[in-house]
Amino acid sequence: MFGTAAPVGESILLSTQEPPGTLLDGHLTSYFESGTAALAAAIRLTRDSRQLARPHVIIPGYCCPDLVAACLYADVEIRxxxxxxxxxxxxxxxxxxxLDSDTLAVICVNFCGLHEHIEHVKELLRARESKAIIIEDWAQYHPQASDTRMPIDGLAIRSFGKGKPASILTAGAVICSPNFKQQAGKSWENFEFAPPSLSPLKICAFNTILTPEVYRLALLFGVIRPGKTEFHPLKQVTRYHAADMQLLAANIAAWQRGPNQAQQAIVAHLEDHTGMQPINDLSHYRQSRLLRIPVLLQDKVHRDEVLRKGASLGLSPMYQKPIIEVAGVPTDAITRHDCKNAAVLADRLITLPCHGRLRATQINKLLQLISGSNAHD
Structure with a gap:
């Protein structure tokens, strides 16, 4: 039966052989029910640490609307x-x-495993003598066992939700630099713990829907709607229940030792073909384990043509629009600079799948698609 590849999604383990102590080598300060909840908690922590007249947080013009939801929940203005x-x-x-004197934080997003140019942001903050905190959003990134990179000056967020690295459908985390650890304990002590949310039935259903044949049927009958980006408000922030921690540890360990052949093959192929342009030097694509492989096409027409040709291969246009144009985003709550670059980016960007569930035939078809992706005349 003909199938369709999912854009992301590793199988979730039901085994819990890994001890909770393997979770991020003890760097993790606190777990929350989702990555969005973790980001909201981090923003609130920074808000409580400084007395500003009109605190605001800066987010990039092309990003997930969950950043807006977290800022609104934390009761800060958005720029x-x-x-x-x-x-x-x-x-x-x-x-x-x-930037101004009321800038509380700058959220720097790791996109599919590729880091924001943090040093450039720090350099600008120093030049402006800004006390803004850098919050690194690592929702789309999880380090391999050999990657020891941790936030030095501020905070970082991780997500283990659906379609994320080391996914268990839920959970998020805040990693604190040493100067925030004491404040974090006080800031988060009033958050309630969520009840256990995982079940073998839910995990088996998720694993089943990721198989190409079932995924195709789920698309056909509207069970899932990939590529549809909408704003959803964050209604509550709760801590993650300890009963699910061992399963989280097992899936983190499985992701770290999981197969990476698809990423290696696709990145090597991109090096020899110019139809798809990487958003960063390809050396960065090799240094990190990627959630997806982001590339740029010549324009929206070319992008849509490639998406049509690769409809069954798990390609995705990601957010498709600048954050200020995403459906449901309350634009009256946002101050924005001209986002013309983000609009151009949204029209050109697609992501290629590179997860371990891709079959050899699907990887070969992706390589053929890259080979034939030269811009239209």
Missing amino acids: VADTLPDAPFYCRQSLDAM
Whole structure:
């Protein structure tokens, strides 16, 4: 039977052989029910640590609407800075224009496993003598066992939700730099713990729907709607229940030792073909385990053509629009700089799947798609 590849999604283990102590080598300060809840808790922590007249948080012009939801829950104003035209990272001039003495934090997003240019952001903050905190959003990234990179000056967020690295359908985490650890304990002590939320039935259903044949049927009957980006408000922030921690540890360990052949094959093929442009130097694509492989096409027409040709291969246009144009985002709550670069980026960007469930035939078809992706005339 003909099947359709999912854009992301590793199988979730039901085994719990790994001890909870393997979770991020003890760097993790606190777990929450979702990555969005973790981000909201981190923003509230920074808000409580400083007395500002009108605290605001800066987010990039091309990002997940969950960043907006977290900011609104934490009761801070939102400012949107433009991205680069060929990468979802901050345009320095736009970020500079959004900074002032009431800037509480700058959220730097790791996109599919590729880090924001953090040193450039730090350099700008130093030049402006800004006390803004850098919050690194690692919802789409999880380090391999050999990766010891941790936030030095601020906070970082992780997500273990559906379609994320080391997914168990739920959970998020905040990693604190040493100067935040004491404050974190006080800030989060009033958050309630969520009840256990995982069940073997839910996990088996998720694993089943990821098989190409079932995934195709789920698309056909509207059970899932990938590529549809909408804003959903965050209604509550709860801590993650300890009963699920051992399963989380097992799935983190499984992801770290999981297969990476698809990413290696696709990145090597991109090096020899110019139809798909990487958003960063390909050396960065090799250094990290990627959730997806982001590439740029010539324009929206070319992008849509490639998406049509690769409809069964798990390609995705990601957010498709700048954050200020995403359905449901309350634009009256946002101050924005001109996001013309983010609009261009949204029209050109797609992601290629690279998860361990891809079959050899699907990987070969992806390589053929890359080979034939030269821009239209």
